[in-house]
Amino acid sequence: MEDEKLSKIKKTTLIILLIIFVVILSIILLMISYRNSNFSGEDEYQKNRHENDNAKMPIYTTIYFNDIDFRFFMNDFKGKMNNLIKSHFKNNHKTRQEILDTYEIKEEDEDEKSIDNLDKLWNRFHVKNPPILLVKYNSDKKRVTIIKDHRYFGGLFFLKMGGEITDSKPVTIYNEQYTPILSELLMLRFGLFWYTKNNKSKITMNPKNKIERVNFSLNFNSVKTDFKVRKQTIVMVEILKLVSNSLTINEKNLNVLTPIAFESTTKNYNNVGGIFTKYENKDTYKTYENKLKDNKYQAIATNNLQKIMSKGKDARNSIDVVFTCGCLVPNDRNNNKSSIIKSSTTSYLSVAHYPIYIVAMTIGDKCFVTITIMTENISLEKLENEIYFNKNISKIDI
Secondary structure: OHHHHHHHHHHHHHHHHHHHHHHHHHHHHHHHHHHHOOOOHHHHHHHHHHHHOOOOOEEEEEEEEOOOOHHHHHHHHHHHHHHHHHHHOOOOHHHHHHHHHHOEEEEOOHHHHOOOOHHHHHHHHHHOOOOOEEEEEEOOOOEEEEEEEOOOOOHHHHHHHHHHHHOEEEOOOEEOOOOOOHHHHHHHHHHHHHHHOOOOOOOOOOOOOOOEEEEEEEOHHHOOOOOOOOHHHHHHHHHHHHHHHOEOOOOOOEEEEEEEEEEOOOOOOOOEEEEEEEEOOOOOHHHHHHHHHHOOHHHHHHHHHOOOOOOHHHHHHOOOEEEEEEEEEEOOOOOOHHHHEEEEEEEOOOOOOOOEEEEEEEEOOEEEEEEEEOOOOEOHHHHHHHHHOOOOEEEEOO
16 A cells, blocks of 8 residues: 555656646746847837837936036937947847938937926927937036836947946946856746745726836945945845935835846847846845845846746836945046046836836946835825935935
């Protein structure tokens, strides 16, 4: 009787192992097929937003500069933009040529020059139906706005562009990594994580097309920590703490998606992965850094998953915060050109599929932050008070 029982267990185990083998083999074949066809889930998501949601696709970045020779700066910037477009789109000659033929760098018109409020300025740019890439500048206010169609431009281009402006380079750019079996196991691990975690967002989206923005700079070097942690962690925890403390609901924890930029080696435009974490109001810098480290594998797993499926909307619907965290370090530490930037603001005009979007751009020893709010579950008054009483933060009016 016991031998029969043991035989059944062995048979069941064999069947389970066979099923796992078939699943992994199927995913490998799918991966090879889709990778050869240059499929990108994130590209599909951005395309669907434009076609089905009629979303305004440009990402707007407005930079104010300190006292510099602005005419010389713009002449230099034009040459750098040409070179950047050529190198960034090296794998897609047709798109590269289209952008080079159509993109523009030109001065703001008289009406645009009179506008200080960025939301009004961006809406005015939008009315004129900007091309795939447009740069508008204001010599008097030392202001440059870069308008990038998100179907073609992701965070990596913005990082590279910031590097050109400030003579610096991104801290980390991932390269695509695909190792048969190991990559499939990482994807299965992520799938298990995804279907067992609490995906439900407690924060509700705005019932109407309404966006609020808050902008500030963070002096992360002044933040005291008990343990040695990365500055990225300090930046994320300081900002997430502000958001959590400003919520008007009892739930103070946040489901966070951190997009990770990958260097494009094929013809895709938005080549990204993502790390999913839960920020808890009680988190210290160390505990949150451990969460980031534990889930680091997800960046490669989700980047590979996006070669076979598009789940961008589902992923975003299950989280509270999309947190883009870029970091640039000077090429020459004795010549920190980040000091030329007075402020940097990045956002968009259409309500997204998630309640909160955060961009934190660290350049040298400065971190410029834009929080885009698409929920009524945040008290702007509370948030501004949190910012006002934080000695490491300086509010920037937009």
